[in-house]
Amino acid sequence: MSNENEPLVEMLFRNGTLTVVxxxxxxxxxxxxxxxxxxxxxxLVDLPTMLLLSAGIITQGSSLVIFLRHDSLQRRVYDKASKVFLCGLAMTVSGVFMAIVIDFIQLIT
Structure with missing residues (x-):
């Protein structure tokens, strides 16, 4: 598919997504x-949490970089950036829950 025929994402929709990210x-x-x-x-128990949080934040940042590019209005690029962001968000949320559980366990023991 050529770039001229590729479906585009509306600028307003992309800008809203960029704000959320x-x-x-x-x-x-x-x-x-x-x-x-x-x-x-x-x-050392906190190391996996740190790795998950850091990897999630780096992944979210890389999706922000993709969203800031000029070609992010192309549907293909927009969808890729959205998937990258959701992966980063999942890693970060997992790290947050892991941190809460580990801190809770350390407090009660």
Whole structure:
């Protein structure tokens, strides 16, 4: 399929998605900084959580980069960026839940 015949995403819709991605990325970064300042000392048990959070944030950031490109109005590029963002969001949410569970277990033991 040539680029001229490729379906496009409306600019307003893409801009809304871009806003959502930026806001969720900032929440993810805020959680990471708050979690890093947690008074409970870090141990090796926290390493998988850190890796999940970091990988999720990096993946969300890479989707933001894709959304900021000029060709992100093409449906194919937009869909790719959306999938990358959802993968990053899933990793970050998993890391958040893992951090909560690990901190809770450390508090009760």
């Amino acid at each position: 930026g806001i969720i990325l900032s929440f993810s970064l805020t959680f990471l900084s708050q979690w890093a300042q947690n008074p409970i000392p870090w141990t």
